[in-house]
Amino acid sequence: MSDVKATVLKDGPLKIEGPIELLDADGSPIETRAGKAIFLCRCGGSKKKPFCDGTHSKIGFAGAEAAVAAVSGERGES
Ligand code: FES
Known part of the structure; x- marks a missing residue:
């Protein structure tokens, strides 16, 4: 397992933990x-x-997950 952990935070930044350059x-x-x-x-x-x-948080950023869900909803996809 890697010493570096990357976590996509909901509607926010990418959190990187561990030794990186x-x-x-x-x-x-x-x-x-x-x-x-x-x-x-x-x-x-x-x-x-x-x-x-x-x-x-001030600009109402919606992560890709939310954007994909919104587009799918507009198209009537489930
Ligand atoms: S993700 Fe926080 S300012 Fe852009």
Whole structure:
């Protein structure tokens, strides 16, 4: 089993626990606090990307699970 655990939080960020190396688009390391979980933005609204800053709750972000359910409902799919 992996030492890294990634959890998709309902209508919120991606929580990463365990030893990881976080890099930006240029391959430069992004500093994280050793031993602490990090929360990566999934909504696109954070001003501290790639980290979550709580904006998801202010903009009513609905995770993909909710979006798929909504589209399926509109189409009459079950
Ligand atoms: S997921 Fe929290 S600010 Fe985007």
